[in-house]
Amino acid sequence: MYPEDLRYNKEHEWVRRENGRARIGITHYAQEELGDVVFVDLPEPGSTFQAGEAFAAVESVKAVSDIFAPVSGRVVEVNEALADRPELINEDPYGEGWIAVFEMDDPSELDGLLDAEGYRKMVEG
Numbered sequence: 001m002y003p004e005d006l007r008y009n010k011e012h013e014w015v016r017r018e019n020g021r022a023r024i025g026i027t028h029y030a031q032e033e034l035g036d037v038v039f040v041d042l043p044e045p046g047s048t049f050q051a052g053e054a055f056a057a058v059e060s061v062k063a064v065s066d067i068f069a070p071v072s073g074r075v076v077e078v079n080e081a082l083a084d085r086p087e088l089i090n091e092d093p094y095g096e097g098w099i100a101v102f103e104m105d106d107p108s109e110l111d112g113l114l115d116a117e118g119y120r121k122m123v124e125g
Helices: 027-032 108-114 118-124
Strands: 013-018 020-028 035-040 055-058 064-068 071-076 100-104
Touching: 013 108, 020 027, 100 108
Parallel strands: none
Antiparallel strands: 013 020, 020 100, 035 055, 055 064, 071 100
8 A cells, every 4th residue: 555665745745766766646645635636736847845844735525635745856857647547646646646756856855755565654653
């Protein structure tokens, strides 16, 4: 349920390191808590964010939730498929449901994030 190759923050976002870049999405736990996702407000490519800053928003049948940058960086790619199919976040949160790719300012920020076991312990209490 929580892939071992990812890092996680306490706000329920995940990061997959890809050649100095960070592919970011929300966790299975987060999408389950949100319910059916109906809209995703994606960041503008080229915009920059600091770790902990809201960079996107996900609207579900229950609420609108900010998505927080787990690392600092510049948006180099967004998942345009979410414009037409926001439900991809529910269907495949670690694959086709990714939100954005950042060019990381400081890859060592990943070291401060949770591993899969740490995240699992956090959500299972």
